[in-house]
Amino acid sequence: MSELTNRDLRHEMVDIARKMNASGINQGTAGNISQRIENGFLITPSSLPYDRMEAGDIVEMDFDGGYAGQLRPSSEWRFHRDILKHRPDIDVVLHCHSIYATTLAVHYKPIPAFHYMIGVAGGYDIRVADYATFGTQQLSDNALEALEGRLACLLGQHGQIALGKTMESALALGREVETLSRLYVQALTLGDPPILSNEEMDRVIEQMRKMSYGQMPDADGINDVPKKRDS
Ligand code: 13P
Numbered sequence: 661m662s663e664l665t666n667r668d669l670r671h672e673m674v675d676i677a678r679k680m681n682a683s684g685i686n687q688g689t690a691g692n693i694s695q696r697i698e699n700g701f702l703i704t705p706s707s708l709p710y711d712r713m714e715a716g717d718i719v720e721m722d723f724d725g726g727y728a729g730q731l732r733p734s735s736e737w738r739f740h741r742d743i744l745k746h747r748p749d750i751d752v753v754l755h756c757h758s759i760y761a762t763t764l765a766v767h768y769k770p771i772p773a774f775h776y777m778i779g780v781a782g783g784y785d786i787r788v789a790d791y792a793t794f795g796t797q798q799l800s801d802n803a804l805e806a807l808e809g810r811l812a813c814l815l816g817q818h819g820q821i822a823l824g825k826t827m828e829s830a831l832a833l834g835r836e837v838e839t840l841s842r843l844y845v846q847a848l849t850l851g852d853p854p855i856l857s858n859e860e861m862d863r864v865i866e867q868m869r870k871m872s873y874g875q876m877p878d879a880d881g882i883n884d885v886p887k888k889r890d891s
Contacts, residue, residue, distance in 0.1 A: 673715075719731060761814055765820065770814070780811070807821065
C-alpha cells in the first residue's frame, strides 16, 4: 500500500478524477475512484463535478459502510468496498463511462484476445458483468464475479471498472481498456477478427509479468527488465 499520507492521497484523487475527464474516458459527474487506506478507503463524493471537487470533499469510509465527511460517498461505494475487501492484490478502484467500452457493454460483448494487449487486464479476455441497478449490492456482486482473476471488466449497460496498485496505474488501465474497446469495435466492422489462443495469451501474460509490463505484479526474482547503466 502507498506510503503517502491520507492528505496526499486526497489531493491525488482530485487530480486523477480530473484527468479521467480530461483524457476523455469519462464525462460529467459519472465515474468514481477509491483508494485503500488503513482500516478503510477514500472515495470520491457522489454527484460533485470534478472541477469543483477539492481534497476536503473526498470521503473516508470503513468496510462496514460507515463514512466521515461533509458529503455523501459515491453511490457506487458498495462495489468499491467489496472489491477492495476481496482483492488484497489491488489498492485502487476506478470506474468510468468511457464511450467505446460502454458501447461494447450495452451489447454485453466481452472483449476477447483479439489483440495481445488484452493481457494487461490479467487474463484471456475482459468480461462483462451482468446488469444491475447502479449503487446496488447486486451490481457489486456481479462486478466482483466479472473481475475474478482480472484487473478490469465491463459493466453491462453501464461502463467499465479498472483496478490498480496506484491511482495512476488504475487510470492508465482504464484508458487502455478504452483504447482496446475502440480497436475492437473498429475491427468488428471488417468481420470477426481472429482470436489469440489461450497458450499464446499465457506466453503474453508471462512476458508482461517478467517485464513488469503494464499493471502486472512483479514476478519474484525473474524480472527481465533492462538494467540501467551507472554512467
Ligand atoms: P456517483 O456520482 O454517485 O459516484 O455516481 C456516478 C456513477 O457513475 C454511478 O455509476
